[in-house]
Amino acid sequence: MILIIGCGRLGASFAQRRVARGDKVTILDFDAQNFQALRDLPVRTMVGMEIDTEVLSRAGIGQATCVIIVSRDENTNIMIADLARQHFHIDQIIVRIDNPELRAIYEADGFEVISPILEATLSLEAKLEAMKGGGRADPDRGGR
Amino acid sequence: MQILIAGGGKVGLHLIRTLRQRGHVIGLVERDPRVCKQIVAEFNEIVVRVGDATNPALLAEANRIQADVVIAACGRDQDNYAICKMARKLFDIPKCVARVNDPRNETLFKLAGVDHTISVTTMVTNAIETQIIPAELTNLFTWHERMAMVEIELSEHSPVVGTRIRKLDFPPGSILAAIWRNNGPLIPDGETELRAGDEIFAVTMKAQQDELRRMLLGH
Numbered sequence: 001m002i003l004i005i006g007c008g009r010l011g012a013s014f015a016q017r018r019v020a021r022g023d024k025v026t027i028l029d030f031d032a033q034n035f036q037a038l039r040d041l042p043v044r045t046m047v048g049m050e051i052d053t054e055v056l057s058r059a060g061i062g063q064a065t066c067v068i069i070v071s072r073d074e075n076t077n078i079m080i081a082d083l084a085r086q087h088f089h090i091d092q093i094i095v096r097i098d099n100p101e102l103r104a105i106y107e108a109d110g111f112e113v114i115s116p117i118l119e120a121t122l123s124l125e126a127k128l129e130a131m132k133g134g135g136r137a138d139p140d141r142g143g144r
Numbered sequence: 145m146q147i148l149i150a151g152g153g154k155v156g157l158h159l160i161r162t163l164r165q166r167g168h169v170i171g172l173v174e175r176d177p178r179v180c181k182q183i184v185a186e187f188n189e190i191v192v193r194v195g196d197a198t199n200p201a202l203l204a205e206a207n208r209i210q211a212d213v214v215i216a217a218c219g220r221d222q223d224n225y226a227i228c229k230m231a232r233k234l235f236d237i238p239k240c241v242a243r244v245n246d247p248r249n250e251t252l253f254k255l256a257g258v259d260h261t262i263s264v265t266t267m268v269t270n271a272i273e274t275q276i277i278p279a280e281l282t283n284l285f286t287w288h289e290r291m292a293m294v295e296i297e298l299s300e301h302s303p304v305v306g307t308r309i310r311k312l313d314f315p316p317g318s319i320l321a322a323i324w325r326n327n328g329p330l331i332p333d334g335e336t337e338l339r340a341g342d343e344i345f346a347v348t349m350k351a352q353q354d355e356l357r358r359m360l361l362g363h
Contacts, residue, residue, distance in 0.1 A: 039187065051222060053248065075198055075222040079252065086255055095210065101200040105233045 001026060003064035005050050005080055006071025007034040010096070010116060014068060015043050028059045029071075051079050053087055053100035070114075074098055081111055145169070148237065150227045151197035151336075152217030153179055155243075158192065159217065164227045171206035173197040198226045200234060213239040221249045228258045283359045291317075292350045296360050300340040303362040310334030312359065315352035321345050 002018055003134045004011045007029035015025050019041055025135035029035065050071065061067065067084045069077045074097045081095040094112045097103045103113050140141040147163055148171045149156050157179050160170055164187055171191040174180050180194045191209055193202045197218055200225040214231040216224035224242040244250050244261040253261045270283075285293040298305060303313060308322060311334055323330040324343040330336070338344075348356045359361075 051246075051249070073222065075220070075226040076255060079222045079225045079249075082225075082252060082256065086252065099200065101196075101234055105229055108233075 001060060001062050002066055002068060003028065003059060003061055004068045004070065005029075006069065006096075007031075007038070007075070008070065008072050009037075009043070011068070011070045012037040019043055024064070026059055026064070028055070051076060051083070053083065056080075056083065056088065061088050061090065064090065066090070066094070068089060068094050070094075070096040074102060078102060078106060081106065085111075145213060146204050146211045147171070148203070148207050148209065148211035148214045149173075150203065150207070150214060150216045150218065150229070151175065152215075152243070153219070153222065156217050157183060159215065164190075166324070169209050171209040171211060173199070173202045185223070187241045198223050198230075198239045199326055200230055203230060204225070204235070207235055207237070211235070211237050213237065213241060216240065216242040221245050224343065225249075225253065225256065228253065228256060232257050253277065276288050282355070286350065291348055292348055292353055293321075294348060294353060294356070295344050296346060296357065298338060298340055298342045298344065298360065301362065302338075302340065302360060303340050307338055309336050309338065315348070315355040315359065316348035318352055318356050319347050321347050 001024040004015050004025060004027040007027050011027060015027050015038060019026050026045045026046060027038065028048060028050055030047065030049050032047045038045060046059050048059070061084065067090050069075055069080050069084070077095050077097060083092055084093050086092040094114060095106060096116065097106055097113050098115050098117045101116065103115055106113050146169045149159060150173050152159065153174065153176050156172065156174055160172065160183060163170060172183060173193045173195065173287050175194070175196060177194050183190055184192055191206050193206045195202045197203070210243045214227065214237045216227040218224050219226070221244055224244065228240045228242050231240050240258045241260045242253050242258050244253055244263045245265060247263045247266045250261045250263060275325065280297055283292050284295055284323070287293070320332055322345040323332050323336070324345070325339065325341070344360065347358060
């Protein structure tokens with residue numbers, strides 16, 4: 001089972017893709033409204049404050065093969081990442097952190113980190129550079 | 145001391161007044177511009193930055209004072225957690241104190257190297273248990289988390305009234321240190337006979353506290 005924490009656009013879109021590939025997915029968010037995007041999909045949704053060992057236990061974190069922490073609130077994300085590792089002993093954790101300083105701290109601690117804003121910014125830059133270099137950016141290659 | 149305060153709103157304001165009186169040097173990052181304005185008006189020497197206290201750039205600017213200790217006083221535990229992480233890993237501030245609202249989070253803060261957590265919830269609960277609910281055993285003080293100083297008031301129903309202290313079978317690690325009797329202190333010895341109305345000041349191990357209460361009060 002994959003446990004996703006945070007059902008914003010990123011969490012919801014990732015959940016959709018994993019379900020389409022046949023994974024079992026549980027997704028946790030403090031706001032039930034955010035599950036609208038997942039109506040009709042075989043995803044287990046759970047409403048709860050995420051920084052709470054009891055809520056995480058009920059969400060089945062003990063059975064999760066990996067935990068994807070992608071809420072929009074990065075301070076919440078880092079705290080859950082440490083909880084998942086220290087309290088629940090999860091090995092596979094991916095955590096969303098946009099603040100570059102915090103990102104560096106968590107990468108140094110061995111977490112897998114994604115930074116959507118930073119990654120999109122770099123991608124934009126690459127496309128812009130490609131345009132300046134003459135002609136359009138290659139749409140298939142995008143940029144990193 | 146150089147003290148960096150992160151967030152806290154009005155709590156931060158009162159904290160600063162107290163700490164300034166004691167001569168500490170303060171740096172502050174605070175979101176509420178009204179609080180910041182008031183602090184600048186009262187103490188023009190304080191380094192104040194207005195904005196998100198978890199923003200590393202603002203923290204770095206306020207840390208111009210080269211803090212010995214950071215106090216993370218925001219209303220949300222996760223913000224205080226982020227502040228403490230950065231204080232330790234980015235700014236090498238030797239000591240961290242964090243306000244923690246959910247007492248269950250205290251363990252995680254300790255694991256992250258936070259030296260002291262202050263939980264208002266725990267404080268209020270303790271106050272209720274020790275002061276507001278009249279108890280025959282009051283925990284006055286906990287020392288190194290395992291020892292306790294307690295106060296026990298003997299009623300006429302207590303099984304030990306009329307008994308000399310040396311006849312009592314104390315739980316391990318417990319001693320009666322003083323008795324308040326007839327509006328005055330009394331340092332007891334083995335021959336002292338306990339009376340109804342005695343207020344006993346005892347030192348005990350927390351694990352033996354209930355046993356001590358049962359021995360002295362019978363319940």
